[in-house]
Amino acid sequence: MTDxxxxxxxxVDLASADDESVPPGLEQHLxxxxxxxxxxxxxxxxxxxxxxxxxxxxxxxxxxxxDAMVLAAIARQG
Amino acid sequence: xxxxxxxxxxxxxxxxxxxxxxxxxxxxxxRHSARVFGLAMGMLHNAQDAQDVVQETxxxxxxxxxxxxxxxxxxxxxMRIATNSALMKLRRxxxxxxxxxxxxxxxxxxxxxSHEAVDLRPLADKVHHDRQLAAHVRAAVEALxxxxxxxxVLADYQGLSMAExxxxxDLTVPNVKTRLHRARLAVRDRLRSRLGEDxx
Ligand SMILES: [Zn+2]
Numbered sequence: 001m002t003d004x005x006x007x008x009x010x011x012v013d014l015a016s017a018d019d020e021s022v023p024p025g026l027e028q029h030l031x032x033x034x035x036x037x038x039x040x041x042x043x044x045x046x047x048x049x050x051x052x053x054x055x056x057x058x059x060x061x062x063x064x065x066x067d068a069m070v071l072a073a074i075a076r077q078g
Numbered sequence: 079x080x081x082x083x084x085x086x087x088x089x090x091x092x093x094x095x096x097x098x099x100x101x102x103x104x105x106x107x108x109r110h111s112a113r114v115f116g117l118a119m120g121m122l123h124n125a126q127d128a129q130d131v132v133q134e135t136x137x138x139x140x141x142x143x144x145x146x147x148x149x150x151x152x153x154x155x156x157m158r159i160a161t162n163s164a165l166m167k168l169r170r171x172x173x174x175x176x177x178x179x180x181x182x183x184x185x186x187x188x189x190x191x192s193h194e195a196v197d198l199r200p201l202a203d204k205v206h207h208d209r210q211l212a213a214h215v216r217a218a219v220e221a222l223x224x225x226x227x228x229x230x231v232l233a234d235y236q237g238l239s240m241a242e243x244x245x246x247x248d249l250t251v252p253n254v255k256t257r258l259h260r261a262r263l264a265v266r267d268r269l270r271s272r273l274g275e276d277x278x
Contacts, residue, residue, distance in 0.1 A: 012259040038199075045202035046266050050234040052205035053215035054116045057128075063112050066129060070107050070136045077137060 003029065007036045014043055088152035095143070107136055110153070114160045120231035121164045122171075123220045131167060135160040157236055161246055168224055196270040211273075218268040226261035233258055 010026055022030065022040075030037045058066070088106065095102040114135050118128035138159050146155055205212045219227060229247065232238045240251045240258075247254070 012255050041199045042266055043262055045198040046262050046269070047234050048202045049198070049205050049211075049215045049269075050219060050230060050262075050265065053212040053219070054120045054231065054235045055112075056206070056209075056212050057116045057119045057216075058112045063108075063115075066115060066132055067104065067107050067111050069129065070111060070133055071104055073133050073137055074103065074140050077140070 004033060004036055007039065011039060011043055014040065089148065092143070092146065092152055103140065106139075106152075110156055111136070114156070117157065117160055117231060117236055118164045120219060120235050121168055121224075121228050123216075127167055127171075131160060131163045134163045138163070157238075158246075161232065161236070161238075165228065165246070168228065172224065196273045198266065198269065201273075214269060214272050215265075218265045218272065221268055222261055222264060226257055226264070229254060229258050230261045230265070 006026065007029075010023065030040060088109070091102050091106055095106070111132055114132050115128050118131035119125065122128055122131070135156070139156055142159075146152065150158075201208075201211060205215060219230060222230065225247075229243060232243045232246065233240075238246075240254045243249070243258075244251050244254045249257075
């Protein structure tokens with residue numbers, strides 16, 4: 001049996017997922033239940049946004065500076 | 079700058095480096111420094127500390143390269159060193175006991191509705207082009223307590239598996255999953271609330 005109550009367990013897996021596949025029973029439920037579908041989509045959206053937001057931390061110029069600093073430190077270490 | 083054949087793998091570069099070929103280490107640094115920095119910023123949210131982590135990581139890689147046995151990919155090995163370095167810094171820095179993560183409860187009627195109305199789905203692909211949105215996302219991640227933030231960064235940014243995260247943080251896999259889920263819901267709620275205030 002699949003209903004709104006079983007969504008949470010799936011979301012916990014999805015939030016962390018190495019594997020994103022939706023169990024067949026739940027897939028049916030998601031097709032019918034907008035509230036649950038939205039929750040799943042939101043969790044996926046947050047994952048993507050967190051990744052992309054952190055990926056933008058460094059500009060190319062900043063990175064060039066950072067690389068130079070690292071290489072200087074390694075040269076000092078010998 | 080030309081960093082050589084784009085198709086060359088890290089492992090091939092490491093082999094050339096070990097064979098004594100000059101000019102290889104800078105290529106490896108350039109290839110990975112932004113990612114190490116992003117990881118450290120995500121966990122420490124302090125640019126100076128993040129730079130320190132990048133420097134410590136590559137110094138350590140340089141020193142320990144002979145010990146790299148190729149049992150994991152070079153990238154996994156490097157990111158593990160970076161993660162440990164960031165975690166050590168985070169733990170040294172922790173002074174006060176952490177507050178438990180409180181998922182924000184429903185707010186007064188009306189506001190709650192307007193937050194719920196903020197749809198995150200169409201925003202998922204926009205972070206790369208929208209600096210303000212990216213800043214909101216980072217702020218929401220930064221607002222998490224350390225323990226939740228480090229998991230989120232390790233999972234979503236670094237792409238570690240639940241088992242790897244459990245290993246690094248000394249947690250069981252179900253524990254990792256539960257915390258990660260709570261962290262993600264907290265980020266979602268904070269984002270909605272901030273975007274709602276911005277009238278987006
Ligand atoms: Zn439902």
